[in-house]
Amino acid sequence: MLNDFIKYLDSHVNKAIYVWGGQGQAATNALIDKSNNTAINKTRAKKLLAKRIAENKMNIKAFDCSGFGIYWLLKNKLIDSDMTANTMYSKCAKLTKAQLKKGDWVFRYSFLSRKIVHVGYVVDDALNVVEDKSSAYGVIKSHVSKGSWNRFGRPPYFKDEIAANVVKTATTATTNVRDLYLTRPYMSGDDVKAVQQKLVDHGYPIKVDGEYGPETKKAVIKFQRAKGLVADGIVGEKTLAALNDPIKTKIECERLLEVKEPFIKSDNVKVVQQVLKDLGYDVGPIDSEYGPKTKAAVMLFQGDNGLAADGIVGPVTIAKINEVM
Numbered sequence: 001m002l003n004d005f006i007k008y009l010d011s012h013v014n015k016a017i018y019v020w021g022g023q024g025q026a027a028t029n030a031l032i033d034k035s036n037n038t039a040i041n042k043t044r045a046k047k048l049l050a051k052r053i054a055e056n057k058m059n060i061k062a063f064d065c066s067g068f069g070i071y072w073l074l075k076n077k078l079i080d081s082d083m084t085a086n087t088m089y090s091k092c093a094k095l096t097k098a099q100l101k102k103g104d105w106v107f108r109y110s111f112l113s114r115k116i117v118h119v120g121y122v123v124d125d126a127l128n129v130v131e132d133k134s135s136a137y138g139v140i141k142s143h144v145s146k147g148s149w150n151r152f153g154r155p156p157y158f159k160d161e162i163a164a165n166v167v168k169t170a171t172t173a174t175t176n177v178r179d180l181y182l183t184r185p186y187m188s189g190d191d192v193k194a195v196q197q198k199l200v201d202h203g204y205p206i207k208v209d210g211e212y213g214p215e216t217k218k219a220v221i222k223f224q225r226a227k228g229l230v231a232d233g234i235v236g237e238k239t240l241a242a243l244n245d246p247i248k249t250k251i252e253c254e255r256l257l258e259v260k261e262p263f264i265k266s267d268n269v270k271v272v273q274q275v276l277k278d279l280g281y282d283v284g285p286i287d288s289e290y291g292p293k294t295k296a297a298v299m300l301f302q303g304d305n306g307l308a309a310d311g312i313v314g315p316v317t318i319a320k321i322n323e324v325m
Contacts, residue, residue, distance in 0.1 A: 001076070002103045002158040006123045008072050009130040010141070012063075015056050017048050017138040022062035023082075024071040027052075031062055041135040048138050065118050068132040068139065069105075078157045086116040092153025097144070097278040098203035100127055100152055103162040106144060107151035109280065114304070120147060126208040127200060145205040150280025180212050180235035187212040195235050198243040199223060203274070226270075226286075258312040264290040272313055275321055276301055 017027050020037040032045045052060045063071060066085040073079045083091070089107050100106070102125050108118040120131030127144040154162055180187055180195060193210035196219075200208060204219040217233040224231040227242045235243075258264070270288040276297045277283050284293035295311040303309040305320050313321075 001078070002161040004076075005072055005158065006102070006121075009068075009121055009123055009139075012061060012068070012139045013130060013141045015052060015058075015139065016061040016063055016068070016132065017045055017052060018064060018132045018135050019045055019062035020064050021067070022064050023067035024075075025062050027060040027062035037135070044135040048136065052138065063132045063139070065120070065132045069119065069121060073157065084116075085119040088119055088155075089116045089151060089153055092155050093159075095152040095154055096203075096275060097149070097152055098201070100144065101125070101154075101162055103158045104152065104154050106147065106149040107153065108148055109151045116151060120149065125197060125200070127205055143205060143207075148280075150278070152278075181233060182212060182214065182217045192216070195220075195240075195243065202243065203278075256312055256314050259290060259292060259295045269294070272298075272321070 019025075019027065019032055020035040020041075022031070022035070025031055027049050029046055029049070032042050032049070035042065035045075037045075049060060066083060066088055069088070070079070070083055074082070085107060088105065092105060095104060100122055102122055104122045106120045106122060106129055107116045109115070110117045118131070120129040122128070122144065123130050123141070128141050129144050129147060129149070130139065130141045131147065132139045178191070180192055188211045190210065192212045193208055195212075196206055196208040196210070196216055199206055199216070199219045202223060204223055206215050206219045220235055220239065221231045221233045223243070224233075224239055227239075229238055229242060265288050267288065269290045270286060273283045273286045273288070273294055276294075277286065279301070281297040281300055282293070283297040284291075290313075298313055298317065299309040299311045301307075301321070302311075302317060307317060307320060
């Protein structure tokens with residue numbers, strides 16, 4: 001079912017358009033005029049429709065961001081009623097960005113309206129996302145790092161298929177018979193591809209193409225720095241061992257985190273900073289130091305989640321972070 005869903009999503013990339021309330025109808029100017037949308041968005045949608053018809057020489061479908069996924073789910077009887085993007089998120093098991101796999105869903109949470117306002121769909125292991133972006137763009141595909149996604153979830157409808165992929169990735173250690181590094185021409189092969197996938201799993205979004213190019217070297221250096229290794233961009237024995245380490249998904253409350261002089265500095269602070277950044281909060285540099293910028297981000301998170309906004313990361317705040325991850 002998951003592969004069928006992804007084929008459906010891919011079939012509409014650079015073809016279908018965005019119309020508020022759209023759920024698979026034939027796209028027409030009359031439908032756009034009837035939609036509950038602004039004049040400028042109607043104009044953009046009509047312009048894109050004319051372009052899509054000229055490019056594809058075919059009937060064009062109309063969706064909005066949630067309707068794009070809901071249309072297929074309803075048609076295949078996986079659900080029996082419509083859902084908004086906010087409801088779609090509520091049905092998902094919550095993830096961090098680093099835990100995303102093919103089949104997972106990504107969301108944009110609005111801190112102004114305090115709800116989910118947009119949804120996209122992860123369609124491959126390289127973490128490309130298909131979304132019905134807006135009236136100006138319609139259905140597009142881009143890497144998860146290109147969108148302002150700040151909430152992540154695993155839908156229940158494909159959980160067994162996604163879980164099988166997660167287990168396969170988690171239990172298969174990457175092994176190399178050679179060191180990997182940047183050369184001309186680029187090193188290529190399954191060992192490079194496996195390392196790239198491990199980097200993605202650890203939260204370093206790169207293209208998984210089997211070629212050790214500049215993008216891969218840059219990601220390796222970032223990973224090495226984060227793990228306290230020599231940051232030379234060479235995937236040798238130590239870097240490979242670190243890539244094969246289990247990925248932690250929960251934060252433990254070792255001690256209260258707050259602004260002190262000198263600043264508290266620890267791996268736990270770094271994890272809190274990374275999770276808050278993944279959730280859309282500005283923590284500044286991920287430097288493991290609990291300074292004013294991190295405190296401000298914690299206070300915003302606490303306020304958004306009904307906690308006392310004191311900027312202190314204790315058991316209650318840790319529990320809430322783990323809940324929404």
